[in-house]
Amino acid sequence: MNSLPGIIQTYIDAYNRMDVAAMLACLSDDVTFSNISGGEVTAETSGKQAFAELANLGVQAFASRHQKVVNVISVVDTTLIEVDYSAVVSVDLPNGWKAGQNLQFRGGLAFRIAGGLVVSIVDQSGHSEKTG
Template sequence: MPKAMPTLIKRYIDAYNAGDVDGMLACLSQDIRFTNITGGKVTAEASGSADFRTMAETALRSFSRRHQEITNVITVDAVTLAEISYSATPAQDLPNGWKAGTGVSLSGASLFEVKNGLIARLTDQS
């Protein structure tokens, strides 16, 4: 991970990679706004920590392995933009066409907005 990575975001990524939903939620505000955009289309959204928990737990069951690596980061005030290299192996066939057991890798970016010491908005785009 780049040295300029804010500690809060590093903790979130570490929890994500460990499959630790509680650890991820500890980094998020109660009113977290999460959006995932793939190929220019919104593919997942969550509003609030309960909604995010449901989404994260579903994602954990859908993948036998998943990993995010931050390759570059820019932080200005309360906003961090991170370039991410993502790899995963679906545990089941997914609606987007990914097949169970087939490795997937892609690159993208995540925007983290921090308010009151917690991540209040997270947008993933690939």
């Protein structure tokens, strides 16, 4: 497995700690974010402030969450990672997930880096294997 660029490792560590301020420190001011699930864009942001708002919602939605990197491919300024994602939902969510539900699925993220900061994240999740 290729090594993960430091700024992405720092971001994932902050994500797993649910530390929004530390996540934001890894991002450029004009960062873009897209979440794609089942082939449809489910969330998009442009700019650090909009990302912060979405990230704070995510922290409130989950009692815990963890991304474990299982594969890394880096080419020039783009890094693709495959992750095993697990989480525990903390509140009932509009998509049908219920408080206390355990989620586990495999997903992929594409990060683009410029000037030592993350400028783009595309998060494409697989189908959740819902338990609990």
